[in-house]
Amino acid sequence: MKFGGTSLANWPRFLMAADIIAESSKLEPVATVLSAPATITNALLEMVDLAVEGKSYQAVVQHIDTVFNTLYAQASEELLAPAQQSLLQEKLNAQMLQWKHKLEGICLLGECPDSVRAAIVVSGERLSAALMEQVMLAKGITSAQLDPVSLFLAHGQPLESVVDINVSKPRFSVLPLNDYRVWVMPGFTAADAHGKIVTLGRNGSDYSAAVLAACLNASSCEIWTDVDGVYNTDPRVVTDAKLLAQLSYQEAMELSYFGAKVLHPKTIAPIAQYHIPCYIKNSFNPSAPGTL
Ligand code: ASP
Secondary structure: OEEOHHHHOOHHHHHHHHHHHHHHHOOOOEEEEEOOOOOHHHHHHHHHHHHHOOOOOHHHHHHHHHHHHHHHHHHHHHOOOHHHHHHHHHHHHHHHHHHHHHHHHHHHHOOOOHHHHHHHHOHHHHHHHHHHHHHHHHOOOOEEEOOHHHHOEEEEEOOEEEEOHHHHHHHHHHOOHHHOOEEEEEOOEEEOOOOOEEEOOOOOHHHHHHHHHHHOOOOOEEEEEOOOOOEOOOOOOOOOOOEOOOOOHHHHHHHHHOOOOOOOHHHHHHHHHOOOOEEEEEOOOOOOOOEO
């Protein structure tokens, strides 16, 4: 089950996603892939760009800090134990300190290698995953994280890598998969052959979910987004666009090549290759059937 940035943008939405995961985990174990909350990835990239130009990035750091602190504060009011809030706060502080050191270096150099940019830009996903793990535990559900850095081996450019499923899949066989009901993985993230963090490209979390589904032989892959499913044409342009109940991998691939943003062609390849049913579902309207 993959949740995108808009589905995690603030605490009420984050909780809605958590409820969907919790409900599903009653039926079968769930592995979930999370994006960074909306605005965070762009903010991280902007922070790096400002540092490269030697400009002040404090306002952007402040924005990121506020987004996560607000999430933690509201989560704690409603659900989390004080110790859980402190744990998340410590993770955020450690992350901020890491950014600070890296950004100072980038400022001095006046440039940022892609591998350093990748390591910074995936941190939004990590913070999302840490929060979801704590939310699951607070709901009394056994939960642990899947680390995409040690599990997904990827090739290609540091900011646009492709996962080698043949090498990555066997790495899952040593995990105590049955010990936890909900596994949480940060999306968008993998590592190269040297263990260095790479990204799977912008909007790469859908692809993370497809690869994870393939690695786990999942019974299905669910992409939870902010629309009811795949339409036969762009519903923002054509008012009587029809929602499709289902389409083939081939049709999905063609639609995405012609510009449908709902699924990237890269995402469709692993689920098609491993014949995994994929549902596009709306996290704001979970009872709608979605598109298969
Ligand atoms: N957060 C990343 C992005 O905005 C990856 C994703 O959400 O899929 O590109």
